[in-house]
Amino acid sequence: MALFDKFGKLAQERAALVQAGLNPFGTRIDEVFSPTEGRIGEWRVVLAGTNNYLGLTFDPECIEAARQALEHEGTGTTGSRMASGSYGSHVALEAELADFFGRRSAIVFSTGYLANLGVISTLAGPGDIVLLDADCHASIYDACKLGGAQVIRFRHNDVADLERRMLRLGEPARNALILVEGIYSMLGDQAPLKEIVEVKRRLGGYLLVDEAHSVGVLGAHGRGLAEELGVESDVDIVLGTFSKSLGAIGGFAVSHHPEMELLRYASRPYIFTASSSPSSIASVRAALRTMRARPELRERLWSNARRLYQGLAGLGYRVGPQPSPVVPVLLGSSEEGVAFWQRLVEHGVYVNLVPPLAAPGGQALVRCSVSAAHTPEQIDHIIQAFASLRASFDGVIAKA
Ligand code: PMP
Numbered sequence: 557m558a559l560f561d562k563f564g565k566l567a568q569e570r571a572a573l574v575q576a577g578l579n580p581f582g583t584r585i586d587e588v589f590s591p592t593e594g595r596i597g598e599w600r601v602v603l604a605g606t607n608n609y610l611g612l613t614f615d616p617e618c619i620e621a622a623r624q625a626l627e628h629e630g631t632g633t634t635g636s637r638m639a640s641g642s643y644g645s646h647v648a649l650e651a652e653l654a655d656f657f658g659r660r661s662a663i664v665f666s667t668g669y670l671a672n673l674g675v676i677s678t679l680a681g682p683g684d685i686v687l688l689d690a691d692c693h694a695s696i697y698d699a700c701k702l703g704g705a706q707v708i709r710f711r712h713n714d715v716a717d718l719e720r721r722m723l724r725l726g727e728p729a730r731n732a733l734i735l736v737e738g739i740y741s742m743l744g745d746q747a748p749l750k751e752i753v754e755v756k757r758r759l760g761g762y763l764l765v766d767e768a769h770s771v772g773v774l775g776a777h778g779r780g781l782a783e784e785l786g787v788e789s790d791v792d793i794v795l796g797t798f799s800k801s802l803g804a805i806g807g808f809a810v811s812h813h814p815e816m817e818l819l820r821y822a823s824r825p826y827i828f829t830a831s832s833s834p835s836s837i838a839s840v841r842a843a844l845r846t847m848r849a850r851p852e853l854r855e856r857l858w859s860n861a862r863r864l865y866q867g868l869a870g871l872g873y874r875v876g877p878q879p880s881p882v883v884p885v886l887l888g889s890s891e892e893g894v895a896f897w898q899r900l901v902e903h904g905v906y907v908n909l910v911p912p913l914a915a916p917g918g919q920a921l922v923r924c925s926v927s928a929a930h931t932p933e934q935i936d937h938i939i940q941a942f943a944s945l946r947a948s949f950d951g952v953i954a955k956a
Contacts, residue, residue: 578894581911590614591929599901602934604864604924605908607800609881610772610853611929615846618803618839625838632833637664637820641831649841650808656844657779657794659810661817664837666829668768668797669695671807674825675793676735676764677703685725685732687718687761689747691740691916696766702825705733712740712916715751722759730760738770738781742916742923744882746770749781753790764793772801772847773881778854798836802843806832857881857928860935864926867939871946873953883924884910885942885953892952893920896945903941 573579585603587595591611594603612618625645635641646664653662665671676699680686684705688696691712700707708725710718722729734756736747749765756763767780775783778801782788792813798806809816820826832840847853858881865879874886885907887893897909900922908923924938946953 573894576895578898581909583906585906591927592931592934594906596901596906599904601901601904601906602930602937603906604926604930604938605906606927607769607925608803608927608929609769609801609857609925610803610843610847611927612801612803612843612846614929615803615843617846618842621842622804622835622839625834629834631835633831635831636827636829637831638827643831643834643837645834645837645841646831649837649844652841652844653808653810656777656848657810658788659794660812660814662808662810663816663820663826664832665807665809665826666832667805668795668799668807669698670825670829671795671797671809672696672766673699673702674823675795675809675819676700676733677825678819678823679703680705680733685728686735687721687729687732688735689713689737691742692735692737693741693766693768696735696737700735708732713745713748715748715755718752719755719759722755722761732761734761734763736763736765738765738767738774739880739882740916741769741882742910742921743884744769744876744880745878746774746781746880749785749787749791753787756790762792763790764795765791766795768795768797768800769882771796773854773857776851778847778851798832798840798843801847802840804832804836804839804843806836806840853928857926860928860930860932861926863932863935864924864938867935868924868942871939871943873942873946881926883926884921885924887920887922887952892949893922896949896952897922899945899949900941903944905938905941 585594585596591608591613592603594601633641650662650664665674672695680703682704686700686705687708689712690709708721710721739746765782770780772778774781782791793809793811796808798804861881862879864883865875869875876884900907910921910923
């Protein structure tokens with residue numbers, strides 16, 4: 557088969573969608589008016605498919621901080637952290653993250669994807685073992701591949717399955733790296749972290765929690781699920797991103813292990829890519845301050861999240877297992893899912909269409925994400941749009 561022939565099936569599927577006037581995976585947001593409003597083509601939409609949990613993308617202090625950095629430090633670092641791209645602001649942000657999480661060290665990466673790649677692939681190499689929740693994000697899977705450790709998957713959120721696999725491993729389990737997420741990105745559910753920690757206390761292992769979707773969202777101070785459940789001291793490494801609650805781009809890892817600092821000299825995804833731009837780092841520093849100073853944002857987020865979750869469940873849609881700022885709506889068929897998504901846009905609501913490849917169990921779903929910046933009226937508008945489609949899409953909707 558010629559090199560590009562493998563795209564034949566994809567090309568056909570895409571052509572069929574485009575012919576039908578649909579292109580959900582190439583959506584262009586033509587204008588952004590606020591954290592919660594934009595325009596897609598001729599449709600003015602409520603943005604409910606972003607990860608802008610605290611609505612900070614238009615926060616005046618974040619914008620001013622970014623503007624100042626642009627003026628004083630330029631548009632980009634044009635270098636990696638290892639070469640010329642470690643600015644004072646990167647280092648200051650690392651100190652602020654270490655302080656926020658109460659950890660010895662923090663490392664800033666250029667994206668959350670690279671943070672996972674950089675930490676996991678460097679820690680867990682050939683001869684090591686990782687135990688991975690099956691619903692973990694693609695970046696965690698890719699990190700495992702890059703590292704070359706033995707990968708053992710356990711059933712999503714199934715602590716008994718994790719324990720069984722660790723017992724089967726015997727002594728080597730004591731050195732295994734357990735990988736889970738705070739809030740899972742597709743179904744919006746939380747890891748049973750207390751129970752996982754209990755297994756780790758008995759059988760050993762190291763625990764890494766990707767809190768990409770839970771920083772700013774869970775915990776009295778917004779430090780994520782481990783804080784919410786009071787198990788922070790049992791978590792070896794917290795991974796996070798700047799691309800969700802903190803409203804910019806970049807990623808980080810924090811840990812109490814002194815050896816973490818040495819990762820900087822060994823982690824290829826840290827060494828061989830340019831560092832985040834000064835304006836992005838400056839806005840993240842401002843966002844972190846805002847997140848700490850304004851816990852009411854988290855309360856508003858949860859009030860909106862519950863309103864949407866209950867509203868959609870009340871219409872008979874099959875939503876995620878628990879109320880969450882990530883509200884998936886499960887669909888029975890992927891083809892009609894595309895049409896469903898398009899009709900939502902026409903009703904003034906933008907959500908994410910998740911292709912079966914990315915969804916747990918290969919299921920089609922649309923994913924709504926809620927923001928503290930949504931007004932209750934906007935949440936009701938989203939619910940109303942779903943209500944309008946309920947009858948005509950009855951056949952596609954996965955039954956509760
Ligand atoms: N981890 C999880 C759980 C995620 O959902 C994502 C992004 N969707 C990432 C990591 C990657 O983050 P980033 O966008 O900063 O690359």
